[in-house]
Amino acid sequence: MHRVLGERDLSAVDGDLARRLLTEMVRARVFDERAFALQRQGWMSGYPPFRGQEASQVGAAAAMTDDDWLVPTYRSNAAQLTRGVPMADILRFRRGYPEFGSDHDLPTLPQAVPIASQIPHAVGVGMAATYRETDEAALCYFGDGATSEGDFHEGLNFAGVFEAPVVFFCENNGWAISTPESMQTASDSIAEKADAYGIEGVRVDGNDPLATYEVVTEALSMAREGRPVLVESLTYRQGPHTTSDDPERYADRESFPEWRTADPIERFESALSEADAIDEGFVDGVRETAEEAFAAAKRDAETADANRDPEALFASVYETAPPSFDAQRRELNEWLERHGDPYENE
Numbered sequence: 507m508h509r510v511l512g513e514r515d516l517s518a519v520d521g522d523l524a525r526r527l528l529t530e531m532v533r534a535r536v537f538d539e540r541a542f543a544l545q546r547q548g549w550m551s552g553y554p555p556f557r558g559q560e561a562s563q564v565g566a567a568a569a570m571t572d573d574d575w576l577v578p579t580y581r582s583n584a585a586q587l588t589r590g591v592p593m594a595d596i597l598r599f600r601r602g603y604p605e606f607g608s609d610h611d612l613p614t615l616p617q618a619v620p621i622a623s624q625i626p627h628a629v630g631v632g633m634a635a636t637y638r639e640t641d642e643a644a645l646c647y648f649g650d651g652a653t654s655e656g657d658f659h660e661g662l663n664f665a666g667v668f669e670a671p672v673v674f675f676c677e678n679n680g681w682a683i684s685t686p687e688s689m690q691t692a693s694d695s696i697a698e699k700a701d702a703y704g705i706e707g708v709r710v711d712g713n714d715p716l717a718t719y720e721v722v723t724e725a726l727s728m729a730r731e732g733r734p735v736l737v738e739s740l741t742y743r744q745g746p747h748t749t750s751d752d753p754e755r756y757a758d759r760e761s762f763p764e765w766r767t768a769d770p771i772e773r774f775e776s777a778l779s780e781a782d783a784i785d786e787g788f789v790d791g792v793r794e795t796a797e798e799a800f801a802a803a804k805r806d807a808e809t810a811d812a813n814r815d816p817e818a819l820f821a822s823v824y825e826t827a828p829p830s831f832d833a834q835r836r837e838l839n840e841w842l843e844r845h846g847d848p849y850e851n852e
């Protein structure tokens with residue numbers, strides 16, 4: 507298990523990096539709290555909170571270079587924010603807009619909702635980078651539950667055979683909705699599954715942002731040399747699966763070790779404070795700025811309501827669309843003509 511906090515003298519750690527990671531984690535936490543509250547007010551139909559997974563997501567995303575591809579899931583909002591995806595884009599997406607409508611041109615795929623479907627996509631992105639002889643790599647996020655899907659096995663197998671520059675970043679947050687990790691696999695770890703595909707597997711303390719940063723930095727550089735890596739980031743989903751879930755009915759937090767369920771932001775903040783790497787008001791200052799940014803992003807997302815274009819769903823998918831895709835486009839347009847825009851009368 508790779509760890510930094512509590513095992514290394516933090517005075518040797520790069521202070522700018524540590525402050526950047528803490529800043530991104532706090533910004534992501536504010537986003538998560540505010541988005542959750544907006545869903546409760548009916549502002550969007552559902553929201554999957556990532557509370558507890560900030561160190562895991564931010565540390566890994568911060569390790570990417572500007573040209574690397576982020577391949578996120580519905581829960582990887584903190585990774586997207588760290589990558590530079592505007593808050594308003596994520597809010598618009600959750601309010602029912604296709605993510606393709608975004609202004610940014612960062613190399614990121616849209617959030618995948620069908621479990622593990624993004625894993626073969628990430629391998630395709632990696633293989634394309636190899637064919638084009640670029641130095642790009644893909645960082646693919648997915649959950650512990652995704653490792654039971656065929657797409658996971660097919661993707662890792664392909665990556666191993668074709669030496670694709672991909673880092674498979676499995677956030678093991680203890681649960682796939684109500685299925686505990688103990689029911690997900692009979693293997694001792696998810697990381698060891700890498701052996702079956704001839705690639706490297708590593709476990710990291712996912713509540714330690716410096717550890718996830720170090721592990722993913724090294725994994726991305728191995729991937730660039732044609733050595734894909736499976737990283738298992740051990741973390742914990744502190745909240746419900748989504749705003750429609752009631753974890754009180756199944757979650758037994760006590761059966762997980764304390765380091766796994768501990769809050770990653772409190773833990774990092776106190777470590778940095780002890781190492782004199784941050785001033786007393788540091789986190790409050792970041793919070794305040796993030797609250798303002800969120801309020802502006804919400805206004806932006808609401809302004810976009812007037813410009814909603816369902817056609818945008820079909821943009822950016824194929825250069826030359828197959829007939830089945832055009833048929834889907836016609837079907838949607840006919841449906842809209844008959845029923846109108848379901849959001850229009852909100």
Ligand SMILES: Cc1ncc(C[n+]2csc(CCOP(=O)(O)OP(=O)(O)O)c2C)c(N)n1
Nearest residue numbers: 581619620621649650651652679681682683
């Ligand atoms: C192919 C597919 N099957 C089932 C679902 C329903 N579903 C949504 S989330 C989820 C659990 C996923 O758990 P995990 O991979 O651990 O990710 P986490 O939600 O914990 O981040 C399931 C089964 C789905 N979205 N896609």
Ligand SMILES: [Mg+2]
Nearest residue numbers: 649650681682
């Ligand atoms: Mg999970």
